[in-house]
Each structure stands twice: as structure tokens, then as C-alpha cells.
Amino acid sequence: MLSLAEKIERNFHGSPLESISSKVLRGERLTRADGIKLMMSNDLLAIGQLADYVRKQKVGDRTYFINNAHINPTNICECLCSFCAFGKEEGHPEGYILSLEQVREKVIKARKQNVSEIHIVGGLYSRLSLDYYIELLKTVKEEMPQVHIQAFDAVEIEFMSRTARLSIEETLLKLKDAGLGSLPGGGAEIFNSQVRQKICPNKISGEKWLEVHRIAHNLGLRTNATMLYGHIESAEDRVDHLLKLRELQDETGGFLTFIPLPFHPKNTKFSSLTGTTGYLDLKVLAIARLLLDNFDHIKAFWIMVTPKVAQISLAFGVDDLDGTVMEEKIVHDAGAETPQYQPRKQFIDLIKEAGRIPVERDTLYNVIKEGWEDE
Ligand code: V47
Numbered sequence: 001m002l003s004l005a006e007k008i009e010r011n012f013h014g015s016p017l018e019s020i021s022s023k024v025l026r027g028e029r030l031t032r033a034d035g036i037k038l039m040m041s042n043d044l045l046a047i048g049q050l051a052d053y054v055r056k057q058k059v060g061d062r063t064y065f066i067n068n069a070h071i072n073p074t075n076i077c078e079c080l081c082s083f084c085a086f087g088k089e090e091g092h093p094e095g096y097i098l099s100l101e102q103v104r105e106k107v108i109k110a111r112k113q114n115v116s117e118i119h120i121v122g123g124l125y126s127r128l129s130l131d132y133y134i135e136l137l138k139t140v141k142e143e144m145p146q147v148h149i150q151a152f153d154a155v156e157i158e159f160m161s162r163t164a165r166l167s168i169e170e171t172l173l174k175l176k177d178a179g180l181g182s183l184p185g186g187g188a189e190i191f192n193s194q195v196r197q198k199i200c201p202n203k204i205s206g207e208k209w210l211e212v213h214r215i216a217h218n219l220g221l222r223t224n225a226t227m228l229y230g231h232i233e234s235a236e237d238r239v240d241h242l243l244k245l246r247e248l249q250d251e252t253g254g255f256l257t258f259i260p261l262p263f264h265p266k267n268t269k270f271s272s273l274t275g276t277t278g279y280l281d282l283k284v285l286a287i288a289r290l291l292l293d294n295f296d297h298i299k300a301f302w303i304m305v306t307p308k309v310a311q312i313s314l315a316f317g318v319d320d321l322d323g324t325v326m327e328e329k330i331v332h333d334a335g336a337e338t339p340q341y342q343p344r345k346q347f348i349d350l351i352k353e354a355g356r357i358p359v360e361r362d363t364l365y366n367v368i369k370e371g372w373e374d375e
Helices: 004-012 018-026 032-040 044-059 100-112 130-143 154-163 168-177 193-199 206-218 235-252 278-291 307-315 344-353
Strands: 062-066 068-071 117-120 148-151 180-183 222-229 255-262 320-323 357-361 367-370
Touching: 004 018, 004 044, 018 032, 018 044, 032 235, 032 278, 044 278, 062 344, 068 100, 100 130, 117 130, 130 148, 130 154, 130 168, 154 168, 154 206, 168 180, 168 206, 180 206, 206 222, 206 235, 222 235, 222 278, 235 255, 235 278, 255 278, 278 307, 307 344, 320 344, 344 357
Parallel strands: 062 320, 062 357, 068 117, 117 148, 148 180, 180 222, 222 255
Antiparallel strands: 357 367
16 A cells, blocks of 8 residues: 555656645655745645645644633724724724723633633733733732733734843743733734835834744743735745744744734725635645644634635645634634634534544643544
8 A cells, every 4th residue: 555655756757846845755845946836826625635644744633722711901003903893093983992890800701711811912002001901910910810811912022122121032921920821913914015015104113023922932932923915915935934934943943833814804904805715725734734743733713714714725735724713803804704702512513524633732832632432
């Protein structure tokens, strides 16, 4: 019987992706040109087969999910990116700021669901001081001392450091002292500066985003990484974005997972765009698995790609489906039609149906429960 590697060798013989498949089978790093060739190819099943091979070598058949809850402390934002429907100007009738008591109520609700992680991101509002965020972290910990708080993307950290007139390092240390466990991967968008100028002119540069993550990693804080795709970026921009992440991961090893985020255009300044296709979503996930050879985990955020595409993505290099979430505002404000909560049972069923082993993890990928043979 042929091994999987021999089958792949045979399948790719004479194909335009043969040299890439040979590199993948030899465990050799792919180049920028390889990445662009993959992005330009429409042989989705071939790309998926390679990504699935790498996934199996790296993490085996485990598929991860987490029992978590999202909290967005404010939607008032001084950045107002063109791709965002969540951020509101100061004075906007739909603008809100959660009081610490409202945060406490949300944490109490999450505690009833036994979550292991609270994920917190929000707008950039200079009237909210670093002290507010420190008190917010402490409030979460008062209600759930053991919970892991994954909070504040690099853009928020940089903003807090400016409003508090502290260095990034000092800001992170203060937040860590108050209970911050790790940083989510948001705010990366697309690193290319011309694209950034058009989609988020008021946001920190790609270099600064990477610098905040470098500092966090050096302080022992693990972080995630994202890429917002399906708007005005090119195939080259996507590949360059992935390679910058790979470079930083080589240096620090601090990234936990990579999550490509498909652009949702509704209620944004790009509302004339159509949004991504399932084809593109799978292709980007699979190419991320192939280019990011130093990342252990590739996550399909089911809320953004839909549970159906997320399930299929398990055959395209993905090993993580994110979490139960409970309440999601960022892409629902931009027209997402997925539910905001998916119970554990649904993760278990869709992972098992795909022939994988469901694993409930904590933020740092420690196993909380594995298997569910009996359910
Ligand atoms: O930074 C904003 C993106 C991000 C839209 O780290 C949009 O595990 C699509 O980063 N269409 C926030 N995307 C969410 C995020 C995230 C989500 C899940 C898991 C993790 C993780 C991180 O959402 C923003 C921005 O890049 N975003 N608007 C939109 N219209």
C-alpha cells in the first residue's frame, strides 16, 4: 500500500505545483514565489491535500476548540477604519461603554457556562484610561480567578501606552500584573502600508503591530496573529503578510495560532464589495498552513467563515475552530449571519463527523477534555 507521501508524490507528478509539493514532502520552507504561485492557483483540492498533509505531521488528528466568551468594553473608536462596522464615533447614538458592573455581569454569565477563557477587545477611546482597563481585568479575575484573560490587541496596547505615557513594555507589565494572560491577534489587517493607508489610515503601522507582539513575546506573553483578507489586498500582499509573521515567529516563537479573517463588507465603507467566497476562505487557510511552517495551529474562526466552511476546512490544514463565544459584535455589525454562540456539543459533532478527535483546550492549548467516545 502506498504511504500518504507516495500518494501525494504520484498525484502531483507533472502538475504545476509539483516543485512545491516536493518541498512540502521534504519539509523544506516555501518561498515568496511559492506562496504567490499557490495564491494564483485554482487547484484548491491540490493545495488542500498538501495543507492536510502538513497538518497531520504537525498536530495529528486532534481538532481543538475552546469554551470561551467575548466581551467588547466599548465600541467608541477614534480609529474608524474603513472596513469596520463596529467602531462608532464619540456621541453616536449606538456608542456604548460598559461599566465595570456590566462587565462583572457578563463574567458571571460566562462563569455559569464554565468558560476557560474571556476574550476582550474594543474600540480606541482616549477617555478610557489604562486604569479603567486594569480595573476591568481585576473585575474579571475577582469573579473568575482561574480564567485566562486573552485581551487587547496590539493596536489597543499601543493606544493605551500613548494615553498613559508609558512604554509598550511598561503598559504590558501593568496589564499582566492585573491578570492579562495573552494577546489576541486582531489589528494586523494587511501589513502592506499602501493598503493600510486605504483601509485603516489612522491605525498603527504593520511594523508597530509586529513590534508590540515582539515585546509581548519577550515578556513571556503568548499572542495570536490574524490577517484580514478579501477586500482590496493583492495575492502578493497576503503572502508578504504571512512571511512577516513567519519571520517574527522564527525570532520569538511566541505566536500560538494564526487566524485568517474574511472581510464582511455590510455597513462598512466598502459595502459595495461582495465578501469572500468559501473557495477563497479554504485557499487562504490552506496556504497559511503551508507558508507558516513554524506555527503549530491554524484556526478557522467559525463565526466569520461559517460553521459549514469551518468543518470543511479541517481537510484543508485547519486544526482549531475557536470557541463557543456567546456574544460577538464585530462581524455581526458587519452583516455576519452566523449565530453568536455554538455549544460544545456542536463542535464535538462536527469535528467527529470530519473524522478528527475533538479536544477542548485552554488558551495555551493544554487539553481540558479529549475524545467524547461515549457521546
Ligand atoms: O482586528 C473588523 C477584524 C478583528 C471586520 O486572536 C473584521 O484568537 C471581518 O481579531 N469583517 C477582531 N473582520 C477579531 C479578532 C479575533 C477574532 C477571533 C479570534 C481571535 C484570536 C481574534 O476583526 C479586527 C479586524 O481585523 N474585523 N471588522 C469586518 N467587517
